[in-house]
Amino acid sequence: EPEVTQTPSHQVTQMGQEVILRCVPISNHLYFYWYRQILGQKVEFLVSFYNNEISEKSEIFDDQFSVERPDGSNFTLKIRSTKLEDSAMYFCASSANSGGAPVEQYFGPGTRLTVT
Amino acid sequence: TQLLEQSPQFLSIQEGENLTVYCNSSSVFSSLQWYRQEPGEGPVLLVTVVTGGEVKKLKRLTFQFGDARKDSSLHITAAQPGDTGLYLCAGDRGGSEKLVFGKGTKLTVNP
Structure with a gap:
């Protein structure tokens, strides 16, 4: 069954550093979150x-x-200068449709970001 | 701000019991989704309800959307330990792509 994947599963970074979280949405989906x-x-x-x-x-x-979709499969979230309060689980999601149809979003397993 | 309030926040029951959890709002939603989330993992979509009064069944789980599309309920029959998890409701207002989530009901089914 197609699924959303995310890497890394856990990211530890120091305050002020840049991080990029990566996601591969479900292949035929057009909307990303x-x-x-x-x-x-x-x-x-x-x-x-x-x-x-x-x-x-x-x-x-x-x-x-x-956010960026650098190629046909990846979807990334960049945080330029991380703060302590950015520590959280970050979930990527994708859906096949929007605008009038039910918004069924499928979530990835998440990246746990820890800012120290 | 559209709020989705879920109740109860915590529920601990014995295997074989029935239960109902609720998701309420003062706002109308175009659709409501129910997700289940395990610790450290992403929400897994269980069902989407769209029409006021709609009832959907997924094995022992029954989902209902309120007539006014402001509330929803999840009923589990003969709960099993494998039903243990965090049940989240999430709604979309239509015209917006974001989902608004409730805080969830943490269900524990004891063997």
């Missing part, structure tokens, strides 16, 4: 991406964050 989940809190939307551009972003997704 990043969410995060701080320990013990809700899953929170960060950004959605379609047709090589950001289609929606939350207040969390400030100038320190960027």
